[in-house]
Amino acid sequence: MLKDIKVTGQKDTRSGFGDGIHELGKKNPNVVALTADLAGSLKLGPFIKDFPDRFFQCGIAEANMIGIGAGLTIGGKIPYTTTFANFSTGRVYDQIRQSVAYSGKNVKICASHAGLTLGEDGATHQILEDIGLMKMLPGMTVIVPCDYNQTKLATLAIADYPGPVYLRFGRPVWPIFTDPDQEFEIGKAQFFSRGNDVSIFACGHMVWKAIEAGIILEEKGISVELVNIHTVKPLDEEAVLNSTRKTKCAVTVEEHNVIGGLGDAIAQCTSKHAPIPIEYVGTQDTFGESGKPMELLKKYGLDSPDIVAAVEKVLKRK
Amino acid sequence: MTDLKKMASQIRRDIVRMVHEAQSGHPGGSLGCADFFTALYFQIMKHDPKFNMDGINEDIFFLSNGHISPVFYSALARSGYFPLNELHTFRKLNSRLQGHPATHEHLPGVRVASGSLGQGMSVAIGAALAKRLNKDSRLVYSLHGDGELDEGQVWESIMFAAHRKVDNLISTIDWNGQQIDGPTRVVMNLGDIRRKFEAFGWTTLETDGNDMDALVATLNEARELTGSGTPVGIMMRTVMGKGVDYMEGHHEWHGIAPNDEQLKIALAQLPETLGDY
Numbered sequence: 097m098l099k100d101i102k103v104t105g106q107k108d109t110r111s112g113f114g115d116g117i118h119e120l121g122k123k124n125p126n127v128v129a130l131t132a133d134l135a136g137s138l139k140l141g142p143f144i145k146d147f148p149d150r151f152f153q154c155g156i157a158e159a160n161m162i163g164i165g166a167g168l169t170i171g172g173k174i175p176y177t178t179t180f181a182n183f184s185t186g187r188v189y190d191q192i193r194q195s196v197a198y199s200g201k202n203v204k205i206c207a208s209h210a211g212l213t214l215g216e217d218g219a220t221h222q223i224l225e226d227i228g229l230m231k232m233l234p235g236m237t238v239i240v241p242c243d244y245n246q247t248k249l250a251t252l253a254i255a256d257y258p259g260p261v262y263l264r265f266g267r268p269v270w271p272i273f274t275d276p277d278q279e280f281e282i283g284k285a286q287f288f289s290r291g292n293d294v295s296i297f298a299c300g301h302m303v304w305k306a307i308e309a310g311i312i313l314e315e316k317g318i319s320v321e322l323v324n325i326h327t328v329k330p331l332d333e334e335a336v337l338n339s340t341r342k343t344k345c346a347v348t349v350e351e352h353n354v355i356g357g358l359g360d361a362i363a364q365c366t367s368k369h370a371p372i373p374i375e376y377v378g379t380q381d382t383f384g385e386s387g388k389p390m391e392l393l394k395k396y397g398l399d400s401p402d403i404v405a406a407v408e409k410v411l412k413r414k
Numbered sequence: 415m416t417d418l419k420k421m422a423s424q425i426r427r428d429i430v431r432m433v434h435e436a437q438s439g440h441p442g443g444s445l446g447c448a449d450f451f452t453a454l455y456f457q458i459m460k461h462d463p464k465f466n467m468d469g470i471n472e473d474i475f476f477l478s479n480g481h482i483s484p485v486f487y488s489a490l491a492r493s494g495y496f497p498l499n500e501l502h503t504f505r506k507l508n509s510r511l512q513g514h515p516a517t518h519e520h521l522p523g524v525r526v527a528s529g530s531l532g533q534g535m536s537v538a539i540g541a542a543l544a545k546r547l548n549k550d551s552r553l554v555y556s557l558h559g560d561g562e563l564d565e566g567q568v569w570e571s572i573m574f575a576a577h578r579k580v581d582n583l584i585s586t587i588d589w590n591g592q593q594i595d596g597p598t599r600v601v602m603n604l605g606d607i608r609r610k611f612e613a614f615g616w617t618t619l620e621t622d623g624n625d626m627d628a629l630v631a632t633l634n635e636a637r638e639l640t641g642s643g644t645p646v647g648i649m650m651r652t653v654m655g656k657g658v659d660y661m662e663g664h665h666e667w668h669g670i671a672p673n674d675e676q677l678k679i680a681l682a683q684l685p686e687t688l689g690d691y
């Protein structure tokens with residue numbers, strides 16, 4: 097039951113990244129880190145302190161950072177580029193497309209402050225299109241972990257996963273509800289509950305919101321299958337279809353535009369193999385604005401009651 | 415004629431023939447840089463045509479202005495990276511010789527895709543940093559168009575290379591003064607690019623990129639200047655279309671193919687020295 101999931105602490109997912117890359121630095125001498133004047137925000141302090149020669153400050157020059165990352169792979173390095181999600185993707189799309197994706201370079205594009213929960217900085221920084229941008233690139237893997245522990249494990253896992261990766265995480269302090277020793281496998285969906293009435297597919301921060309919603313739904317007697325799609329691409333199609341063939345309907349939940357993100361991926365998969373009704377929780381083709389993270393999630397329809405409403409709606413469409 | 419000059423002439427024939435056969439491609443900058451590629455691949459760089467992507471203990475080269483792929487492909491093929499007759503496939507379907515260089519089809523000798531301009535120096539810097547981390551004392555070379563300097567990313571990388579003292583990098587600017595829409599001074603005036611590089615903290619040299627002896631001397635001098643705490647830039651003056659009189663100095667020949675008659679005239683001006691492919 098979802099209500100049995102234990103919250104073991106509160107931490108930002110970006111700290112999971114910072115702790116992950118620090119641990120990785122000790123394990124893998126080929127791992128190098130780059131930043132574009134956001135080392136503090138990306139929690140790179142411990143890595144920089146212990147591995148100063150493997151850290152490259154690029155200044156506020158993201159395009160150059162991505163290119164340097166591509167070059168570092170020639171010679172066997174595993175570069176982790178770090179900045180906010182907006183500057184990790186939209187700002188440098190062509191650099192990623194040509195120098196990284198088309199060139200098949202083993203660059204790990206690590207992006208913090210994704211989505212609305214960036215908060216007060218507002219829409220200039222709250223990218224809600226990055227999952228779509230990245231998943232459209234041939235050969236790009238897209239990972240959106242759900243909490244501190246999972247972000248740390250994902251940071252470690254991508255070092256051993258050849259090819260370009262987009263790793264998306266965020267700024268706010270968020271509940272920790274996965275096990276630090278969990279098995280984390282790229283491309284393998286994670287089930288938080290098994291149920292028969294509805295499949296909820298969520299990623300990133302929204303997995304927690306989906307759990308909150310799922311608890312309410314369970315109390316109402318609705319049997320929820322809650323699936324964390326931490327790897328949006330390649331999508332675990334088998335897990336998705338096994339779930340939807342049973343539940344016959346789905347709700348997708350993401351801190352991203354409903355166009356181009358997780359919802360689209362689920363819709364494409366199910367419509368191709370076993371069509372079902374789907375409701376999409378995400379931003380509805382809009383920009384964000386300044387505000388506190390929770391206020392924003394509420395205003396833009398990404399809070400747990402919105403997920404409950406979406407489930408109730410989709411159940412009627414079965 | 416020395417061996418290098420013979421090679422340059424043959425590479426120029428390859429360029430014109432490739433672009434003619436494809437009826438597509440960029441002969442102007444390719445011809446202008448034929449001497450540079452010849453010097454680099456047949457005299458200056460220590461490199462292995464068996465090709466390994468990482469290029470450990472080799473000098474490695476990045477072409478940032480990827481549209482001059484014909485000269486790159488000819489130099490690679492004549493160095494033994496892939497069969498010469500593959501030059502016939504340039505820009506055709508199912509070829510490894512894409513319009514702009516790519517790694518996607520695994521063409522030996524190419525280490526990153528280029529074509530969208532302004533990205534190559536960043537990549538070259540990354541490779542130079544990797545060499546440093548690997549305690550590999552060989553050098554990284556890169557080539558850039560002068561028009562390409564319009565791209566802001568190039569200046570990001572120029573600033574970084576000086577700041578981080580990337581002194582195992584030799585970047586050359588093909589200073590032919592031409593870009594697609596016209597002379598650079600009309601389209602976007604570059605000013606004194608040598609002084610600009612110097613102001614950013616680079617050590618710079620200037621040379622005539624169509625004088626083989628001067629070019630080889632400059633490239634040797636550049637190598638001597640590496641390891642001294644600054645990146646090295648070569649401002650290389652070339653003539654777009656060099657070697658084919660009707661193309662020389664004309665920006666119109668940036669990216670169009672000669673017709674049958676024009677091909678004949680061009681080949682008559684370029685001695686076949688080492689055998690056509």
